[in-house]
Amino acid sequence: MGRFGALTPGVSVTRFDDEPVVFNRIVAFLLLLPVGLLTVFYILPTLNLITSATSASSAVEHLSSRSTWNVLWFTTWQAALSTLLTLVVALPVTWAVSVFRFRGRSIAQAVMVTPFVMPSVVVAAAVRSIIPGNDNTGLIPILIAHCIFNVAVVVRVVGGRWSLIPRDVIHAATSLGASPYKVFTTVTLPLLRRSLAAASALVFAFTFMSYGVVAILGGPTYRTIEVEIFTQAVAFGDVDEAVVLSVLQVVAVGLLFTLTSGESPIAQRMASSHGVPLTLHPRHRTIRTFLAISCVLMCAPFVLLIRRSFGSEGTFTTAGWRALWDSSLSTVGVDVPRAALNTIVFAVGCVVIALPCAVIIATARQRMVIRARQVELLTAGPVITSGVILGFGALITFDTSPMDWRSSTWLIPVMHSVVALPLATRIIVQSLLEIPQGQREAAATLGAGPFSTWWTIDISASRRALQSAAGVSAALSIGEFGATSFLSRQESQTLPVVLAQLLGRPGEIVQAAGFAVSLLMATFVAVVVARA
Amino acid sequence: MTRKPMKRTTKTRTAITVITLLSLVGLSACSASGANGNSAEQRSVTLLAYDAFTPQEGIFEPFTADTGIEVKIVTGGDTGTLVSKAILTAGNPEADVLWGVDNTFLARVQEADVLDTIEAVDTGDVCINIHDDYFENAGLRPPSSLADLIDPAYKSMLVVQDPRTSSPGLAFLLATIATFGESGWRDYWTQLRTNGVKVVSDWTTAYTVEFSGSTGKGSRPLVVSYGSSPPAEVLYSDPPVAEPPTSVMESSCFRQIEYVGRLKGTQRPHEADKLIEFLLGKTFQESMPLTLFVFPVNESAELPEVFEKFAVQPSNPLTIDADAIAANRELWIEQWADSAL
Numbered sequence: 001m002g003r004f005g006a007l008t009p010g011v012s013v014t015r016f017d018d019e020p021v022v023f024n025r026i027v028a029f030l031l032l033l034p035v036g037l038l039t040v041f042y043i044l045p046t047l048n049l050i051t052s053a054t055s056a057s058s059a060v061e062h063l064s065s066r067s068t069w070n071v072l073w074f075t076t077w078q079a080a081l082s083t084l085l086t087l088v089v090a091l092p093v094t095w096a097v098s099v100f101r102f103r104g105r106s107i108a109q110a111v112m113v114t115p116f117v118m119p120s121v122v123v124a125a126a127v128r129s130i131i132p133g134n135d136n137t138g139l140i141p142i143l144i145a146h147c148i149f150n151v152a153v154v155v156r157v158v159g160g161r162w163s164l165i166p167r168d169v170i171h172a173a174t175s176l177g178a179s180p181y182k183v184f185t186t187v188t189l190p191l192l193r194r195s196l197a198a199a200s201a202l203v204f205a206f207t208f209m210s211y212g213v214v215a216i217l218g219g220p221t222y223r224t225i226e227v228e229i230f231t232q233a234v235a236f237g238d239v240d241e242a243v244v245l246s247v248l249q250v251v252a253v254g255l256l257f258t259l260t261s262g263e264s265p266i267a268q269r270m271a272s273s274h275g276v277p278l279t280l281h282p283r284h285r286t287i288r289t290f291l292a293i294s295c296v297l298m299c300a301p302f303v304l305l306i307r308r309s310f311g312s313e314g315t316f317t318t319a320g321w322r323a324l325w326d327s328s329l330s331t332v333g334v335d336v337p338r339a340a341l342n343t344i345v346f347a348v349g350c351v352v353i354a355l356p357c358a359v360i361i362a363t364a365r366q367r368m369v370i371r372a373r374q375v376e377l378l379t380a381g382p383v384i385t386s387g388v389i390l391g392f393g394a395l396i397t398f399d400t401s402p403m404d405w406r407s408s409t410w411l412i413p414v415m416h417s418v419v420a421l422p423l424a425t426r427i428i429v430q431s432l433l434e435i436p437q438g439q440r441e442a443a444a445t446l447g448a449g450p451f452s453t454w455w456t457i458d459i460s461a462s463r464r465a466l467q468s469a470a471g472v473s474a475a476l477s478i479g480e481f482g483a484t485s486f487l488s489r490q491e492s493q494t495l496p497v498v499l500a501q502l503l504g505r506p507g508e509i510v511q512a513a514g515f516a517v518s519l520l521m522a523t524f525v526a527v528v529v530a531r532a
Numbered sequence: 533m534t535r536k537p538m539k540r541t542t543k544t545r546t547a548i549t550v551i552t553l554l555s556l557v558g559l560s561a562c563s564a565s566g567a568n569g570n571s572a573e574q575r576s577v578t579l580l581a582y583d584a585f586t587p588q589e590g591i592f593e594p595f596t597a598d599t600g601i602e603v604k605i606v607t608g609g610d611t612g613t614l615v616s617k618a619i620l621t622a623g624n625p626e627a628d629v630l631w632g633v634d635n636t637f638l639a640r641v642q643e644a645d646v647l648d649t650i651e652a653v654d655t656g657d658v659c660i661n662i663h664d665d666y667f668e669n670a671g672l673r674p675p676s677s678l679a680d681l682i683d684p685a686y687k688s689m690l691v692v693q694d695p696r697t698s699s700p701g702l703a704f705l706l707a708t709i710a711t712f713g714e715s716g717w718r719d720y721w722t723q724l725r726t727n728g729v730k731v732v733s734d735w736t737t738a739y740t741v742e743f744s745g746s747t748g749k750g751s752r753p754l755v756v757s758y759g760s761s762p763p764a765e766v767l768y769s770d771p772p773v774a775e776p777p778t779s780v781m782e783s784s785c786f787r788q789i790e791y792v793g794r795l796k797g798t799q800r801p802h803e804a805d806k807l808i809e810f811l812l813g814k815t816f817q818e819s820m821p822l823t824l825f826v827f828p829v830n831e832s833a834e835l836p837e838v839f840e841k842f843a844v845q846p847s848n849p850l851t852i853d854a855d856a857i858a859a860n861r862e863l864w865i866e867q868w869a870d871s872a873l
Contacts, residue, residue: 067869220694220733235609235733236696237616237640332583333606395620407624489626490606505583506741506748 020367023450027360028369034357034421035378042382042418045393046250052396053247062244072248075208075224078139082146082207083200089147090154096291098159104288109155111295116152117529118522119479120212121496123149125503125518126301127217129308137219145213148298150203157202161195162188205256209249209386212481212496216503225249226388230485233392243396246389257384302522309515312508320512324520329513332505333490336517339498342409343478343524346494349413350420350477351470357417358424358469363454366432379422387419387482395486409492415483420473427472431465432458474528478521495521576602577803580627580795582614582699583607583736588819595810601803610734611637611699618795619644625795628804631811635789636702639858647793648801653811654826657759657849658703659785660690661778663745666753675754677783678711681724688728690754691742695865697733699788704756705868706857707786710850721871731872745778759785759844760825766838767822780844787849790826 062068097109115123127145128136165188173183189196211226218227225245233242311317323329324336361379364370370378382390394415398405405411435458443453459466481496488497495517502514585607592603608614611632618630622644631653633641641647660681667674675686693701709717730752732738739757742750746765762776769777792811794804810816817828821839828835 065866067873220731234616234620235613237612237619239620330604333608399623404624407621489621506737 020450023454024367024369027364027367030360031364031369034361037353037357037414038378038381038418038421041394041414042385042390045397046381046385046389048397049243049246049389049393050250053243062241065241068241068245068248071223071225071228071245072252074222078142078222078224079204079208079210082143082150082210083203085143086147086150086154086203087196087200090151091158093151093291093294094155094159094162096287096294097155098163100287102288104291108291108295109159111298112155113152115148115298116150117475118525119475119481119496120145120149120210121216121479121481121499122305122518122522122525123301124213124216125499125515126305127213128503129304129515130301132313137217137222139222141217142210142214142222145217146203146207146210148301149213150206151298153202153206154199157199158192158195161192165191201256201259205253208256209253211386211388212479212500215481215485216500225252226386226482229388229392233395234486239396242392246392250385250389253384253386305515305519305522309512309519311512315508317509317512319509320514321516323509323513324516329502329510332501332510333493334498334501334513335490335493336495336498336513336520338491339493339495339517340520342492343495343521346413346416347474347477347524347528349410350416351473353414353417354420354424354473355466355470357421358428359459359466361421361425362428362432363458365429366458379425381422382418383422387415387480387484388486390415390418391483391486394483406487407489412484412487412492412494413477415487416477416480417473419480419483420476423476424469424473427465427469428462431462435461471528471530475525478524478528495524574602575600575800575803576604577629577800577807578604578606578627579629579631579807580606580608580614580618580625581631582610583734584610585631586823587816588823591816591819591823592810594815595807599803599806601806603807610693610697610701610736612695612697612702615640615644618646622646623797625797628795628798628800629792629807629811630795631790631792632699633791633793634699634703635787635791635854636699636706636857636861638791638854639861641793643858646796648796648798649805649808650791650793651808651812652789652829653792654790654817654820654824654829656788656790656826657785657845658700658707658756658788659759659844660704660781661739661743661745661755661757661761662781663743663753663777664779665777666744674779676781678708678720678781681729681754682720682727684727686727686754688730689752690724690727691730691732691738691750691752692756693735693738694731694733695868698735700735700756700758702861702865703786703788704784705864706852707784707850709864710786710852711784718867718871721868725872729872758825759846760821760827760839762844763821763838763842764825766842776842782844782846785844785846785849787851 093112097105097112123145124141127141127148130144131141169187170183173187174180178186208224209226210224211230214222214224214227215230218224223231226249229242229245229249232238232245309320311320327335329336394411395406397403398411439457439461440453443457448456479496480494481500484494485497485500488494499514499517499521502510502517505511585605587605596602606627608617611634614630614632615637618625618641625646630647633647633650638650641650660675660678662674664674672685675681675683680686681690692704695702695705708720711717712720730742732742735757738755739746739748739761741748742752743755743757744750744753745755746761747768759780762778762780765776765778766773792808794801794808798804812830814830814832817830817833820826820828820833821843822836825843827843827845
């Protein structure tokens with residue numbers, strides 16, 4: 001048949017002649033790279049963790065200890081409370097932002113959604129800065145931080161659906177004499193039920209697995225299961241207890257995700273919303289004011305962060321900022337320039353590893369080399385088990401030769417890439433699937449071989465997606481705290497680790513320096529995400 | 533026609549980004565190798581200690597002048613955290629010398645075999661410190677024994693450290709076990725809890741933030757600290773005072789011995805040994821009372837006057853046999869968590 005088969009009249013073209021098969025085989029071979037990465041650095045540590053738990057003689061003892069169940073109970077009810085609070089706060093905002101159209105709508109939406117892409121430690125620092133005094137940890141700050149984070153989820157998931165509700169149905173109900181409340185409960189809510197459920201499940205999952213926020217805002221009394229894993233393993237040295245808790249966490253979150261797997265939450269999150277919004281009426285000025293106030297409230301913590309980096313209320317000092325560059329923080333083991341450099345280098349490393357792997361998986365998925373289900377399974381794992389499980393698993397797995405890697409600096413960007421891979425893959429898969437097959441066939445017709453087709457069509461058309469995936473991977477790496485807190489050492493410290501260390505100590509200058517570091521981090525993320 | 537110029541600028545931008553990133557990576561690689569590679573020119577040794585380790589300014593200069601080795605000090609939480617991290621990084625430690633393991637944590641360190649050498653470097657007592665002025669102003673008689681602490685008259689006045697992370701915290705727990713015995717200490721802690729005891733994770737938070745008698749001007753006039761804390765208050769008082777504002781509950785004192793050791797797997801064993809030798813020598817040992825508030829083990833070291841006057845070192849402190857601590861520590865801590873939290 002050959003490449004020029006299409007030019008022969010009367011002969012139908014099939015794509016599957018010799019060369020694509022070779023190309024497909026190459027792709028399948030290259031697939032070993034991401035599969036190998038995930039096997040060694042994700043499946044191995046996680047399995048080792050689980051089997052360690054079952055072989056630990058004190059496993060049963062730990063399972064029946066009061067403190068284990070206390071932690072699990074606290075994690076659950078704070079997640080439920082956070083979800084409830086987020087819904088209460090976010091629903092009015094979602095309604096205002098998605099249903100109406102007015103000048104400044106996109107700004108309002110951006111303000112509501114941006115905190116979600118920020119590292120959890122930065123949001124935690126921002127919440128700390130709005131609470132005066134030294135005793136700024138506790139349950140309320142945790143709830144506030146969770147709210148700020150997850151408003152974005154509700155706005156994206158529910159807002160998208162809300163804007164699609166046909167206006168004429170609402171008008172029909174109103175004209176039949178239904179009060180606004182009745183309209184809401186009988187028309188709107190049933191239509192929103194699925195997206196509300198999906199949003200609630202997502203927020204519950206995120207707050208259940210909350211680590212950075214609780215590590216910084218929880219203080220000694222409030223610890224979720226992930227923070228408890230870290231505390232037991234690193235602070236108390238009770239590795240067995242930490243292992244048992246890890247298994248509990250994996251089981252709990254696994255259950256959570258299987259129960260909500262009907263709606264693929266991540267794909268939903270990335271779906272853009274289209275709808276025909278109402279035009280704003282003059283009497284809806286109150287809505288605009290309400291939104292303005294909401295935006296101010298959302299921005300306030302971050303503005304206060306700037307203020308707090310110059311000292312607590314009543315003082316103004318640049319000592320905090322200066323401490324970042326002179327070596328006065330070295331006594332507490334913090335080296336900010338080193339940490340900043342490490343963060344950047346790790347982010348680059350993460351992108352360098354994750355992006356090609358994501359492209360390989362996406363290409364394989366698009367070419368049906370492996371089926372969609374298998375792709376999901378392949379990359380869904382690291383999303384479900386959190387960074388903490390990953391880091392802790394790596395800590396207890398890579399401690400004997402030939403895999404004595406837990407002290408190696410390179411392990412950290414590798415772990416980051418494992419965390420970033422699922423999201424990067426999905427972004428690129430979506431983009432590749434959107435390219436009409438006809439374009440590839442046209443290229444083949446014009447004489448392009450499979451590799452040229454792939455390069456000129458798939459990759460070129462996906463340039464935005466590639467940038468987006470790179471930006472997202474870099475942002476994830478910059479803010480990654482769970483795995484890094486287990487694996488970082490003096491020479492490999494990163495900004496999130498430094499931030500947590502600074503904010504965890506008493507002292508005016510140290511705290512101000514901590515807030516300064518969080519601003520530094522926010523800037524890095526902003527730069528990276530803006531390019532995405 | 534308008535496409536081409538845009539393509540060129542995006543390409544230039546991408547090129548600049550890539551070059552900047554590559555040079556950053558190159559820089560970091562250079563600095564990393566520089567840090568490890570220049571050991572011939574500038575020898576250094578790293579000392580890992582707890583947060584409250586504040587040696588005298590410049591005390592290591594004679595050491596550096598003598599041996600050419602630079603001393604880097606890194607602090608990492610309280611003793612318990614230090615020990616846990618040392619165990620988790622066993623074989624590939626983050627530092628060369630570990631300071632601050634005491635007799636209560638000694639068993640754990642020996643079990644985990646993270647130290648090549650271990651030697652006693654100082655002694656002290658962990659006692660309840662009392663802010664006298666607070667009680668005078670309140671017209672209350674300050675507590676004089678551990679049993680007093682569960683009296684409702686002293687409700688919500690005590691702050692202690694978590695024995696899982698803090699060595700004074702663990703010492704205080706052992707003091708209660710030594711006083712009330714195996715059968716009574718758990719009830720004691722439950723009653724302490726009812727009486728509003730606050731548990732924090734480390735000595736620094738307890739003493740410098742929560743305690744009312746020190747710099748933090750906190751809300752609690754009773755804290756677990758050292759027999760040598762009152763002289764510290766005199767020394768660092770501003771404006772200067774002749775007598776300490778705090779005193780010590782002698783019947784609560786538990787003897788503590790601190791150790792220093794070389795971490796197993798260090799790349800610089802020779803330098804580490806030299807540092808340990810210096811830490812046990814007369815110069816450093818004499819500087820310890822006024823900066824670290826501990827008693828030296830070196831017999832030739834002299835004590836400063838303010839220490840002799842105000843530091844408390846009871847002749848009959850509470851102790852528990854090292855083997856008993858080794859055998860029961862984990863169980864006691866678990867039981868403590870159940871009773872006290």
